[in-house]
Amino acid sequence: MDVLSTQKKALLLGNEAVVRGAVEAGIDVATTYPGTPSSEIADTFSKIAQYYKNKGLEPGFYFQYSTNEKVALEFAAAAAVSGLRALTCMKHVGLNVASDTFMTYMYVGCKAGHVIITADDPSCHSSQNEQDNRYYAKFGNAPLLEPSDPLEAKDMVMEAFKISEELSLPILFRMTTRTSHIRGPVSLGRINLKKKKGKFEKNPLMVTVPEVARKLHPILLEKMEMAEKISENSRFNYVEDFGGNAGIVSSGPSHNYVREAVEELGVKCKILKLGMTNPLPRKMCIDFLKACGRVLVVEELEPFLEEQLKAIAHEEEIDVKIYGKGYGGLSRIYEYDVDIVERVIRKFFGLKEKESASSSIPIPPRPPVLCPGCPHRATYYAVKQVAPEGTIYPTDIGCYTLGKAPPLEVADFLLCMGSNVGTACGFSYATNQKVISFMGDSTFFHAGLPGIVNAVHHNHDCIITVLDNRTTAMTGHQPNPGTEYDGMGNEAVMLKVEDVVRGLGVKHVEVVNPNNLEKTKETFRRALEYKGTSVVVSKAPCILLIPQERRAGSFEIDQNKCTKCEVCIKKFGCPAFYYDGDKIKIDETLCSACGVCTQVCEPHAIRRKK
Amino acid sequence: MKERLLFSGVGGQGVLTGANILAKTFLTEGKKVLMSEVHGMAQRGGSVICTVCVGDVYSPLIADGGADVIVSMEPVEALRYIKKLKRDGVIITDINPVIPPNVSIGESKYPDPEEVFKELSSRGKLIKIDALDIAKKSGNAITKNVVMLGALAGMDLLPIGKEKILESVKNNIPEKYVEMNERAFNMGLKAVKV
Ligand code: SF4
Ligand code: SF4
Numbered sequence: 001m002d003v004l005s006t007q008k009k010a011l012l013l014g015n016e017a018v019v020r021g022a023v024e025a026g027i028d029v030a031t032t033y034p035g036t037p038s039s040e041i042a043d044t045f046s047k048i049a050q051y052y053k054n055k056g057l058e059p060g061f062y063f064q065y066s067t068n069e070k071v072a073l074e075f076a077a078a079a080a081v082s083g084l085r086a087l088t089c090m091k092h093v094g095l096n097v098a099s100d101t102f103m104t105y106m107y108v109g110c111k112a113g114h115v116i117i118t119a120d121d122p123s124c125h126s127s128q129n130e131q132d133n134r135y136y137a138k139f140g141n142a143p144l145l146e147p148s149d150p151l152e153a154k155d156m157v158m159e160a161f162k163i164s165e166e167l168s169l170p171i172l173f174r175m176t177t178r179t180s181h182i183r184g185p186v187s188l189g190r191i192n193l194k195k196k197k198g199k200f201e202k203n204p205l206m207v208t209v210p211e212v213a214r215k216l217h218p219i220l221l222e223k224m225e226m227a228e229k230i231s232e233n234s235r236f237n238y239v240e241d242f243g244g245n246a247g248i249v250s251s252g253p254s255h256n257y258v259r260e261a262v263e264e265l266g267v268k269c270k271i272l273k274l275g276m277t278n279p280l281p282r283k284m285c286i287d288f289l290k291a292c293g294r295v296l297v298v299e300e301l302e303p304f305l306e307e308q309l310k311a312i313a314h315e316e317e318i319d320v321k322i323y324g325k326g327y328g329g330l331s332r333i334y335e336y337d338v339d340i341v342e343r344v345i346r347k348f349f350g351l352k353e354k355e356s357a358s359s360s361i362p363i364p365p366r367p368p369v370l371c372p373g374c375p376h377r378a379t380y381y382a383v384k385q386v387a388p389e390g391t392i393y394p395t396d397i398g399c400y401t402l403g404k405a406p407p408l409e410v411a412d413f414l415l416c417m418g419s420n421v422g423t424a425c426g427f428s429y430a431t432n433q434k435v436i437s438f439m440g441d442s443t444f445f446h447a448g449l450p451g452i453v454n455a456v457h458h459n460h461d462c463i464i465t466v467l468d469n470r471t472t473a474m475t476g477h478q479p480n481p482g483t484e485y486d487g488m489g490n491e492a493v494m495l496k497v498e499d500v501v502r503g504l505g506v507k508h509v510e511v512v513n514p515n516n517l518e519k520t521k522e523t524f525r526r527a528l529e530y531k532g533t534s535v536v537v538s539k540a541p542c543i544l545l546i547p548q549e550r551r552a553g554s555f556e557i558d559q560n561k562c563t564k565c566e567v568c569i570k571k572f573g574c575p576a577f578y579y580d581g582d583k584i585k586i587d588e589t590l591c592s593a594c595g596v597c598t599q600v601c602e603p604h605a606i607r608r609k610k
Numbered sequence: 611m612k613e614r615l616l617f618s619g620v621g622g623q624g625v626l627t628g629a630n631i632l633a634k635t636f637l638t639e640g641k642k643v644l645m646s647e648v649h650g651m652a653q654r655g656g657s658v659i660c661t662v663c664v665g666d667v668y669s670p671l672i673a674d675g676g677a678d679v680i681v682s683m684e685p686v687e688a689l690r691y692i693k694k695l696k697r698d699g700v701i702i703t704d705i706n707p708v709i710p711p712n713v714s715i716g717e718s719k720y721p722d723p724e725e726v727f728k729e730l731s732s733r734g735k736l737i738k739i740d741a742l743d744i745a746k747k748s749g750n751a752i753t754k755n756v757v758m759l760g761a762l763a764g765m766d767l768l769p770i771g772k773e774k775i776l777e778s779v780k781n782n783i784p785e786k787y788v789e790m791n792e793r794a795f796n797m798g799l800k801a802v803k804v
Contacts, residue, residue: 008616009637009707010637011633011634011637011643011645013647023679036649037649039649040649046636063750083791099653125648126649149644174611178646180648181646181647181648182644182646182647182670183630183643183644183645183646183647183669183670184643184645185637185642219774256669256670256671257668257669257671259668259669260667260668260669260673265671268727337671338672338673338675338676339672339673342673354675356674356675356693357693358692358693359689359692359693359729360729361721361726361729362718362719362721363686363689363690363721364710364712364713364718364720365618365657365710365712365718366656366657366658366686366687366690367656367712368621368654368655368656369655369656369710370623370654371654371655393749398736399654402654405711406710406712406715407715422625424615429645431613467655470794471695476649489686492720543787567713569715570715573711575655575710575711575714577711577714578709578713578714579709579713587708587709588751589708589742589751590622590655590708601780
């Protein structure tokens, strides 16, 4: 494993570098709920644990895929207040789920270091929004670190544990898609894993009743004053001077683009690179602003640095013009890249725009789709066959959102993890339309349960479908409470969705294998007839969990029997089907030989290829 | 020295693995290398782009007109990123289209491959290879990414030797597939050396 390399250097993914940092810092407990772009952080911990276990060695730390981000943060918080170094990672929206815990955890603080990683997703590559989680650092009063590349990510994680311990305060650590998913050389130190036990020392200041909370809040603010001193002296905040009196301030991956453009264009400027961005090194910022006639702030998403710098300039009456959002194409939306940053730097220095041209031929878009052989497609196809016109399909976070695209079009409303049930109940009250909602098994355990309790208690008339594909597929196939093993590779208690919902009081519960389309249709017909809350557990493993050998081979179309009814292409929509001239064919490199298409083809023109 | 390579293709074609193997070769040769990867959504049949930048670079992302080479596992996917190519850049692409579902259901059109190749040649030096066919001959269509690596190595464009790349292929592929991939690499290498 590269991440455990004993060489001086390894080529690591940003997310792996974070883990290497934690491993060198002597991590004791790591927790998560998986979410892109953070997933490989957790998966790497899981792989390391299993790697050691398979060698008959004690991993020296504990790792857990928790039920959701809130639980993950709480588990690790307990470890950290007991003196064990802890790390919790999640995607940006995961922090929304954990925010209740987060906000008060800052009041209480920790004993051993606790690094909370939020992986933000500018451009929503795989997310429902692109919120800038740096505001959580301000909101909750957490020190904030933002690395630019894998090497810095590793060093910063190690430093984060120290700062956290110095202040007895958890640290927020902001990755973004472009720091998580870039690979670069990382200098390696000694691996430092050793199993320890903590000790919880009771302290009445850890029970946040109002009277205690009132005492803790001013203490937290004092800690932030200390944190500002740390920020002033941090080696992650520094100025690079390339001459002149124009200034550029940047943080995170934007800094890489700034450096690239400054060198490419050969412009004279000073660059203030900020790695510890909450609290800002105020004195350093004042000196920088005073040394510059004009300053350009390059940061992704919100004007987090820009507004603070403007406030500082105003308070200190510094005569400097600060440019940021809205200048030269710097936007509050989507991620930046070298082109966007080069363009604005050209403008800032009065250089002429660069020319570039895309293809003159129109190119078809190629968005992600449900895999060939995905069991969700089978469920969706069956549902569409039996559901009345106008049925509303609330959906949830996972691969199944890909069912939104034509021809399936079975996703009508989506907010966040678990929202399918709450909204299904609301739609069933608010309209006369039938409601069939969808969520995955992992989502069910993460945030589906309270919604189902609500549905049962009020007897809302809706069908809640749990697409139980035996894994957390979208984020890279992590285990969840419905699987028989956990993130350490240990045997775990497997909770069955059908048992859980029966326990919650759902009266009409059916389990069906979606790869049998007829049975699935019948199941949904019965559920549609039922008045009240019903749950269908559509259970079949994600096709990617099935070993390659068993997915080998492909199906083909007997051109003599094919009537070109187009059901396979225009209703079922397996991506392996395509038109070659006027013939419908199956792309053998895409087909995963599930055979479900043979059930949709009435003239029986689809057969296994020999 | 700066060298910027762009790998593109369709999720599932091993774009990432191929680029990763090459990036590791550079690191073992003591060169600074940065790479950007695509994870998550884009793996499911979506368009995938992955970049490898070597030398005195700060960002793994490539600016418009900044790529020395585009290596594409699918013709239209080469064209999608064509504005990234340098004026005198090289494009190595597999010739086999993968038709996106939105084309099959009639929502968009897949351009005539000949048009695509014409457009590509107007932008740089175009090398077409039937990597799928070669991969199948080597033992399995799955080796297509290694065939493409072989082709890239065969072009002598990189500041590292072909043997080094092959070595990296061998080191980064499960034991039981090494032989097949070595074959794929060498066949790819020969395909561009006519
Ligand atoms: S990864 Fe699994 S669940 Fe996700 S689209 Fe592919 S087959 Fe379906
Ligand atoms: S067997 Fe049919 S439905 Fe299954 S992957 Fe192949 S073409 Fe698609």
